[in-house]
Amino acid sequence: AWAGEEHEGAPAGGMGEPVGYPAGTPQARCLETERPVADSVPTAALTGLPARSAHPVELLGEGVHHYLGAPLCARGCVLGLAGFYRRGGGRPFEQDDLTLAGELAARAAISVDNARHYRREHQASLTLQRSLLPRALPRVSAAGLASRYLPADAWAGVGGDWFDAIPLSGMRVALVVGDVPGNGLQAAATMGRLRTAVQTLAGQDLLPEEVLSHLDDLVSHTLTEPGGSPDGEQDPATGATCLYAVYDPVSCRCTAARAGHPPPALLPPDGGAHLIDLPAGPPLGLGGIQPYESATVDVPAGSLLALYTDGLLKEERGYGDTDARLARLLASLDESGPVLEDVCDGVTRTLLPGGPHDDVALLLARVHALPEDRVASWEFASDPSVVARARAVTSAQLAAWDMADLDSSTSLVVSELVTNAVRYGGQGPVGLRLLRGDSLICEVSDRSNTSPRLRRAATTEEGGRGLFLVAQFTTNWGARYMRQGKTVWAEQVPHGGRPEREIDEQALLAMFDDEG
Numbered sequence: 001a002w003a004g005e006e007h008e009g010a011p012a013g014g015m016g017e018p019v020g021y022p023a024g025t026p027q028a029r030c031l032e033t034e035r036p037v038a039d040s041v042p043t044a045a046l047t048g049l050p051a052r053s054a055h056p057v058e059l060l061g062e063g064v065h066h067y068l069g070a071p072l073c074a075r076g077c078v079l080g081l082a083g084f085y086r087r088g089g090g091r092p093f094e095q096d097d098l099t100l101a102g103e104l105a106a107r108a109a110i111s112v113d114n115a116r117h118y119r120r121e122h123q124a125s126l127t128l129q130r131s132l133l134p135r136a137l138p139r140v141s142a143a144g145l146a147s148r149y150l151p152a153d154a155w156a157g158v159g160g161d162w163f164d165a166i167p168l169s170g171m172r173v174a175l176v177v178g179d180v181p182g183n184g185l186q187a188a189a190t191m192g193r194l195r196t197a198v199q200t201l202a203g204q205d206l207l208p209e210e211v212l213s214h215l216d217d218l219v220s221h222t223l224t225e226p227g228g229s230p231d232g233e234q235d236p237a238t239g240a241t242c243l244y245a246v247y248d249p250v251s252c253r254c255t256a257a258r259a260g261h262p263p264p265a266l267l268p269p270d271g272g273a274h275l276i277d278l279p280a281g282p283p284l285g286l287g288g289i290q291p292y293e294s295a296t297v298d299v300p301a302g303s304l305l306a307l308y309t310d311g312l313l314k315e316e317r318g319y320g321d322t323d324a325r326l327a328r329l330l331a332s333l334d335e336s337g338p339v340l341e342d343v344c345d346g347v348t349r350t351l352l353p354g355g356p357h358d359d360v361a362l363l364l365a366r367v368h369a370l371p372e373d374r375v376a377s378w379e380f381a382s383d384p385s386v387v388a389r390a391r392a393v394t395s396a397q398l399a400a401w402d403m404a405d406l407d408s409s410t411s412l413v414v415s416e417l418v419t420n421a422v423r424y425g426g427q428g429p430v431g432l433r434l435l436r437g438d439s440l441i442c443e444v445s446d447r448s449n450t451s452p453r454l455r456r457a458a459t460t461e462e463g464g465r466g467l468f469l470v471a472q473f474t475t476n477w478g479a480r481y482m483r484q485g486k487t488v489w490a491e492q493v494p495h496g497g498r499p500e501r502e503i504d505e506q507a508l509l510a511m512f513d514d515e516g
Contacts, residue, residue, distance in 0.1 A: 027081055030069035034078060036102045038068045038093040068093040070105035074113035082108065125185045126151055129160075132192035137165050141437045142173040142249040143305075143365040146340035148348055150360040152183070152311070159359035160187035160240070161309045162195050166202045169480055169489045171249055171370060171437050174202045177261070177307040177361050178242040190237045194219075194284075198244070205480030208244045208257035209292040212281060215242060216259065216292070219285030238285035243307055249370040250435070252301055257294040259284050262310055262326075265333060269302035273333040275326065301369035304343070306333060311358035312351055325351060340364050370437065377433040382422050382446075390418045390432050394442075401436055403494050409473040410442060413490045416466035417444035420488070424450055428485070439475065440492045447485040 021027040030037040066086040072079040082105045086093070093101075129151065137145040145165050152159060160180025168174055176198055180191045197218055201211045219237045245256035245264060256264065256276065260283030267273040279293035299305065306329070313325045332350040336343040343364055352360065376397045380386035391411045398407050414432065421430040425446025435441040452467055470477050470490050477490040 026067055027069050027083070030071050031078060031081060034071045034073050036068065036070040036098040036105070038066070038098055040066050040092050066090065066092050068097060068101055070098075070101040072105050072109035072112060074106075074109040077113070079109055079112055079116075121184060125183070125188050128185060129188040129191065132188065132195060133162055134164060138167055140165065140167050140173045141171050141368065141370070142247055143367045144340055145366075146344050146364045148344045148360070148362040150311075150348060150352070150356045150362075152356055152358050159183045159311070160191035161311060161359035161361040162191045163307065163361040163363040164195060164198065165363065165365070166199060168202065168246065169205055169478055169491075170441065170443065170487075171435055173247055173365070175245045175247065175264075175305065175307055175363055175365055176202075176243065177309055177363055178240060179261070179309045179311075179359070179361070180237060181239045183359075190240070194237055194240060194242070198242070202244075205478065207294060207481075207483075208246055208255055209281075209294045211244050212242060212257050212259045212284075212292040216284050216286075238283075240284045241310075242284060245305070245307065247299060247305070247365065247367055249301075249368055250375055252299055252367070252369050253296055254299045254305065254367075255294050255296040257281060257292050259292060262308065262313070265306040265308075265330060266297070266299065267304040267306070267333045267336070269300055271334055273304075273330040275330070299367050301367060303367050304333060304336070305365040305367060306347070307363040307365075309359065309361045311356055311360035312347075312362060314356075314358045338366075340366055370435065374436040375433070377431065380418070380430045380432065382425060382427055382430055384419070384422055386422065386430065387415055387418050390414050394432070394434065397434055398440075403436070403440060406440055406492055406494055409492060410440065412473060413442050413470050413492075414444070416470055417442070417488050417490070420444075420452065420466055421446040421448075424448060425485075431487075438493075440494050441489055442492075443487050443489040445482075445485060445487040449481060449486055451486075452479050452488055 021031070026037045026039040068084040070082045070084075072082060082101065084093070084097075084101055130149070133149055134147075137147060147163050147165075149161065149163070160178075160182065162176075162178050162180075164174075164176040166174040166176065176195075178191070178194060178198070180187045180194065182190075194215065197215055198211065201214050206214070219240065239260075241259055241261040243256065243258045243261040243264060245254055247254045254276075256278055258278050259281045263275045263278045265273055266276050276295070276297055278295050281292040282289040308329075312329065313322050315325075328351055329347065332347045333343070336346055344362060347362060348356075348360065376393075378390070378393055380390060391414055394410055394414045395407050398404055398410060418430060418432065421444050425448040428447030431443075431445035433443040433445070435443070467477075473492075474490040475493050477488070479486055479488045
């Protein structure tokens with residue numbers, strides 16, 4: 001193989017083209033014996049046969065009198081051949097020349113092999129990294145989404161940056177970006193572990209600061225697990241950063257917390273991009289230096305939220321002037337247009353004109369508001385008599401929304417959830433809220449933090465079937481906890497979604513038959 005610019009005497013064939021040598025030639029002997037070989041005026045040494053062609057490739061021009069070949073061998077593998085030629089009437093190659101050529105070839109072979117291994121690991125890391133990132137962002141009613149992941153150049157190696165958008169109950173969406181220290185396969189695998197953990201925690205509808213606290217515990221406890229980190233080595237996730245934000249399209253508010261991560265940027269509809277002031281929590285896995293805290297801000301409909309990793313702020317030799325680069329980020333957002341994909345391109349082009357020097361993850365969200373006519377809410381006293389009233393207002397609202405086909409199942413859900421809230425929710429008021437989007441969501445709130453539990457009641461029990469019925473007649477259901485109280489929600493797909501089930505008394509009784 002030939003490297004560098006073409007010069008006089010370089011191959012007439014394509015640069016880097018594989019070349020084979022006939023048996024008996026000095027090159028063939030050198031490759032067979034894996035030792036340096038010298039020869040004088042070898043006619044066959046002047047040509048080689050390309051791997052994919054029968055036409056000879058002229059290696060050097062006229063006037064060559066002496067040839068020395070040294071194999072490129074590393075880790076038991078022959079990688080190629082280094083050829084040295086003397087023109088004119090120079091002296092033949094001697095033993096010292098063979099020794100020197102062998103040493104040069106051995107050093108070159110190690111460098112070539114290291115480069116091969118590095119390239120292979122870099123490609124494997126990049127493939128793993130891309131496979132662990134979202135293939136496509138989810139379609140959510142709360143926001144329009146766009147993202148970019150830019151791997152670092154080959155010298156820096158693949159890192160552990162990631163992003164995610166996770167649909168939550170109540171038509172909310174969680175926006176996540178994170179950064180694992182280090183690079184290579186280990187960083188990519190650790191990123192996948194943390195991303196999976198965040199998705200699991202998000203599914204429990206925890207507050208942002210609670211998500212980060214549990215994530216911090218996960219990283220901290222890895223060292224104490226048997227075989228978790230051999231020889232007392234630090235968990236590769238230690239020092240990872242994460243930003244977790246939840247946007248609610250009903251209230252048009254965003255609650256976020258961060259663990260050692262740069263704060264998000266916010267561009268309101270009337271301009272004036274700025275960083276959201278969030279309490280700065282420590283990176284993950286540092287042993288609970290301080291508790292994580294969240295902040296809640298108003299985010300008007302049409303605003304642009306930008307979450308990013310620190311690779312967007314790095315220059316070729318490190319961070320440089322971070323404040324100046326943050327100012328450029330905000331200016332780029334101020335000058336952006338309505339198309340999110342174009343905004344992604346504009347931001348990365350402005351801040352990284354020469355390409356990234358570290359991994360970069362960028363997540364943009366153009367937030368929407370759920371129109372007021374798609375939200376209906378009521379508050380009732382904690383009294384059994386309000387159940388009938390709750391059913392009545394629900395039926396009336398569904399009729400107004402032209403969703404009477406969901407009346408029977410929704411009335412059943414409302415009846416069961418309100419009854420449970422009255423019975424187990426304490427003395428505070430009971431809240432009922434209906435949300436109409438791509439699906440119909442029914443939410444019942446109370447002041448109790450008691451966790452609802454789905455169970456199968458025996459035929460001899462008079463109660464205990466409420467949540468089982470809710471699960472049977474809805475697409476999905478769950479509970480989320482607030483600082484005071486909880487909300488139990490149930491989701492149904494209207495008009496052309498999953499068909500509504502007919503409520504058959506005999507079928508319902510059969511569900512709880514203990515016989516057989």
